[in-house]
Amino acid sequence: MKSEHTVLAAEALLQDSPATTPRVPHAVLQGVTRKFGKAGSVFHALGPIDLTLYQGEFFSVVGPSGCGKSTLLDTLSGLASPSDGTVQFENREVKGVPDGVGVVFQEDASFPWLNVRDNISFTLRMRGMEGAEIKRRVDYALAFMGLKDFATAYPAQLSGGMRQRVCIARTLVQQPRLILLDEPFGALDQQTRLLMGDELLRLWRETGATVLLITHALDEAAMLSDRVGVMSSRPGLFIDIVETGWPRDRDSRVVSTPRFGEVNARLWERLRVESLKVMGASHG
Known part of the structure; x- marks a missing residue:
């Protein structure tokens, strides 16, 4: 049960520190698709995707298993090339991993x-x-x-x-000026994930980097992000982008606020439908 002190402290955090992230495009995907295979046997994994990451923002991506989240990250990082469309970082087309982009994977590397x-x-x-x-x-x-x-x-x-x-x-x-994280805390317990989330927010604030996080954990996305993109079942498309409204100087105390519950509920409402589609397809 949340204490009154915890809730009041979290609400004070939101009131005292309004978000001021400038809306300057930093990385842009236009009409990006990823397809695998050859003619007659093509696997359409992703897109078409249009997405703008703004300089200094924290953006998370959630979606059902197999929807192309990691494929999106690979394409944005330059580790893979799009089948169609363009990817730009700092107004230059991405061809290979550009200088200024750092990637952190879930696996212990x-x-x-x-x-x-x-x-x-x-x-x-x-x-x-x-x-x-x-x-x-x-x-x-x-x-x-x-x-x-x-x-x-x-x-x-x-x-x-x-x-x-x-x-x-x-x-x-x-x-790096753009940090891409693919399920970096997926193997950790809930308490450690919250603490690591606070560390990640501190890193984000102090470096001023743009961050894109891939995660299966809706609460993690809701706590950490300025915006959360919800992807559909395959082929992955953005079906909703949720603005959290958090201040830049936030931490895990936001989980005690009513707004956190609202954001989490909206993410689940959209994601539940897509996850049921995936389950239905697997049993069809």
Whole structure:
């Protein structure tokens, strides 16, 4: 049961910190589709999608299993090319992973034979960056992500949440302007996910990066996002985009507000219909 103090504190947060995110286009998808296979046996996975991510916003994507959420992220990141349509980042067409884009996946992508410091610095060393600059960036990331005391530890010695912090820190040191996250907390328990969500919001605010999060968790999307896009069953299309109305200086206390319940209910109302379509198709 929520305490009166918790509810009042959350409502004060909303009243005192109005959202001021500027509406400057940062990444734009126009008529994007993804199809797999050859003539006569084509699998239509995604689109056509039109979507604009605004500079500095936090945008989440939810949808039924198999609707093309991860395909959307791969296309936006440049890891895959669209079958039709265009993808732009900072007014340039995306051809391969552009400079300034960082990706964090759900799977533990840390190297078990490297300690935390070496895991975080790996990409920078591969790029040939000078040692002094690597140390500066890694020291900052270790402190920012609460990993300073674990710099010489190995992944097997860390919890799942700590290993995911390492993966986020490895992206952070690249100083991305667009951060794409594919179910980064999917394997974590509910309490740890809430705490990691607060850390992610702090990272988002302090870096000023644009963030796109793929998630199955409606409460996670409702808590973290400025906007949430709801995708249809395959082929994935956006059937609703929900504005949460949260202030930029928010944290997990928003889950105690009536508005959180309203956002969560709207997401579920739209997603339930699409999920039933997927279940019906699987039994047909």
